[in-house]
Amino acid sequence: MKVEKRLSGSGAKMRGPAPAPGRTSAIKNMFHKDGTWAFLLLLPNIIGFLAFTLIPVIASFFLSFTSWDMLSPMKWVGLSNYVELLNDETFIKVFWNTIYFAGISVPAGIVVSLFLAVALDQNIRFKKFYRAAYFLPVVSSMVAVAVVWQFIYNPEYGLLNYFLSFIGITGPNWLTSTVWAMPAVILTTIWKNLGFNMLIFLAGLQGISDSYYEAADIDGARWHHKFLLITVPLLSPTTFFVTVMSFIGSFQVFDTVFLMTQGGPARSTSVIVHYLYENAFKYFNMGYASAMAYILFFMVFVITLIQFWRQKKWGVN
Amino acid sequence: MNKQTALKLTAHFILLSGAITMILPFLWTVSTSLKQLSEVFIFPPTLFGEEIRWDNYLRISDRFPFETYFLNSLKITVVVVIAQLITSSMAGFVFARLRFRYREVLFGLYLATMMVPAQVTMIPNFIIMRNYNLIDTHWSLILPALVSAFGTFLLRQFFLTIPASLEDAAKIDGCTPFGVYWRVFVPLSKPAMATLGVFVFMGTWNDFLAPLVYINTQAKMTLPLGLASMQGMYSTDWPVLMAGTVISIIPLIAIFLLAQDFFIKGVTLSGLKGE
Structure with a gap:
């Protein structure tokens, strides 16, 4: 005020x-x-x-420094929520699950979307069609995507195992396997976000002057030289930005997990926000859930600081 | 075949296989929504059943108040989009054009809120809503979404590009700062407003976490939450479930195809903010 x-x-x-x-x-x-x-x-x-x-x-x-179930009076507990979290086996599990999710989905998603963006940047025909196709999952709601992919992952009549059978593989029961549920969730996530990252890369690629490539052509450079020595370095601010945003997004993943596996089986796909959601809105451990929210905030904050630091180094804006 | 053509063919091959991977799940959804239940379980899968069962679409509303979900989503989304366009353009104009002390500090503080994960504010917001008896009402979804730091930022960036001479001319003609905003900046920023509009539409229409936290009764559910609850109860009736999915996606695909360029501009702009 x-x-x-x-x-x-x-x-x-x-x-x-x-x-x-x-x-x-x-x-x-x-x-x-x-x-x-x-x-x-x-x-x-x-x-x-x-x-x-x-x-x-x-x-x-x-x-986050209190113990409160929204019914009995709020109790000040100091740091004990944080101490308890660090000793909570479930929290440690969902923390590592979140790191696993982010550690695979972010790099894999970036590599694939970068390759697609480079392919799309080749002054190619049907550009608009491709762009629209890759953007379809981005505009669809996660609920719709989860319904469709649960069906795709169905072990008996799902499409994925049907395609795998062509190459002689008997696919697992994806979403009910403690080993395969997380990779399945990751695959769906990559599929959904691909178009978004691709577009940002495309914008970055269009900012690279043609003269570099022309000079390289005169020097007789092969395409992979151009990709590794011109595209990748000049695109690195964009790549870095996409990486940071993807990490922030994947630390906060919830919808995908909640809708596809409910965190199961045996918490193998439960992530920080899922555990937070359960604590806050199922068990009403408001203090405990708030402490988790602040740990998440801290993770996002650190990543954002790195982003600011790199921006300064590159001297942009 | 020269090298250029070879490269382009490779690019087409990569892009086309990717595009099929993107589209196939949607095609399969549509095809399943038109099948008979027993045909869903045929292995290997078929693209079409013996006959096209349009009545799956009619069966959705027999079991679920689907029109209600749809109208709820529409109402909330329209209110939020209009409100955010108004509040974000006002704030964006202030930060781009009006001079006052602490402007940069205030703008910096406002931008910093974009970094705060929604989960941090979610619990206190839930408590606020409960104290004001707004749980299980649409107000709990609308009120927090009336203003947006992202929208303010997006429109500010656009307003910065409008030449100062236009503003000065309007001022000489006796316009107040509000007049400059309303008569010069708003009419000139239709493309930027459309970009923000489609973005907010997508985000609000698809939002799942907030309705999940706040809404309990069927009659107040939004489309994604309704669809999710429908899945919980009828997870085996795939054709009807898929029909519901198709209906829930159609508005977004329609808007996307109509306003494709605005979507793309929005993504690009949000990407540029990091550079």
């Missing part, structure tokens, strides 16, 4: 007009000041930001 008052006041100080004679022109003057309008136009955003972001961020930090 203080901020708002300073805002409207500061406008008056900075751009104070000559004292206006009469009341009407004083009001009229006020409505020609930037400060007045800055305050009025920002008001909805400020209210929304305070109510649903800033206050909740502070509140959940506070909650």
